[in-house]
Amino acid sequence: MLDRSAPVFVAGHRGLVGSAVLRRLEADGFGDLRTVGREDLDLRDQSAVDAWFDAERPRYVFLVAGTVGGIHANSTRPAEFLYDNLMIHGTVVQAAHRTCVDKLLYLGSSCIYPRLADQPITEEALLSGPLEPTNEGYALAKIAGIKLCETYRRQYGDDFISAMPTNLYGPGDNFDLEGGHVLPALMRRFHEAKEAGDGTVTVWGTGGARREFLHVDDLADACLFLMDHYSDAGHVNVGTGVDLTIRELAEAVRDLVHPGAELAFDTSKPDGMPRKVLDVSRLADLGWTASTSLADGLAETYAWFLEASARGELRL
Secondary structure (H helix, E strand, C coil): CCCCCCCEEEECCCCHHHHHHHHHHHHCCCCCEECCCCCCCCCCCHHHHHHHHHHHCCCEEEECCCCCCCHHHHHHCHHHHHHHHHHHHHHHHHHHHHCCCCEEEEECCHHHCCCCCCCCECHHHCCCCCCCHHHHHHHHHHHHHHHHHHHHHHHHCCCEEEEEECEEECCCCECCCCCCCHHHHHHHHHHHHHHHCCCEEEEECCCCCEEEEEEHHHHHHHHHHHHHHCCCCCCEEECCCCEEEHHHHHHHHHHHHCCCCEEEEECCCCCCCCEECECCHHHHHHCCCCCCCHHHHHHHHHHHHHHHHHHCCCEC
């Protein structure tokens, strides 16, 4: 169990995951949470990161920072996604090692797995086949992050662990129509269509690809659970183990946001991996399972979207 009075660094605290991790740690009684914005610290700069760690001396690190986005962002900015994430992961892991951090959690992504991996995807599928081309740069950086934690553990004995979440959503998401992920982008499209009186909403791809979705608060809970209860070398999948088609997802968002709207599928846009659902039996065996249903999570996310939009605080 982590010492709730010890200093904790949440790298990437303003993002979807980082903000959820902060909420979860605060709720669990952690009283010394350390954060820093990108305007004050460039996590790609090793000397700057080293200086920050020297000054702050966190005992625990949640490494959830990174450059993220959906299919369009990944496929049009591959060098940025590869470079930024390689550097961010490398600088923080090295600084954590050098300052003798007690424990670090590195958060990867389910895109690390091969495009045609057997489903549900087990942790052993890593590096067993070619990656999905549309997010290869991001995936390579995330794989490197896993291997960083494994090699620092093997060479130096550092207690660095890795978790691989499935597709995430929830309060604080990025609702950019081109840079964001599929679920928030769909939610915004249906909302704007309703506001404009438009009865048709375009969905990228064929609608046939299958995806799994995890509420970000469930992920934050799993992160704390793993930090408290897991200290092995292998990475751990985090998800629900349940998937649905993009058409089914779009219909669920439509029924919540803009009932009666028609769906139009733009098949010129890529589907990405045909199917991606994680085998979460390793995490279940450890004693953790997700608790938020997709219906409840969508309703909560849309309520947050409306409130944030009214305040002018949406990430667009």
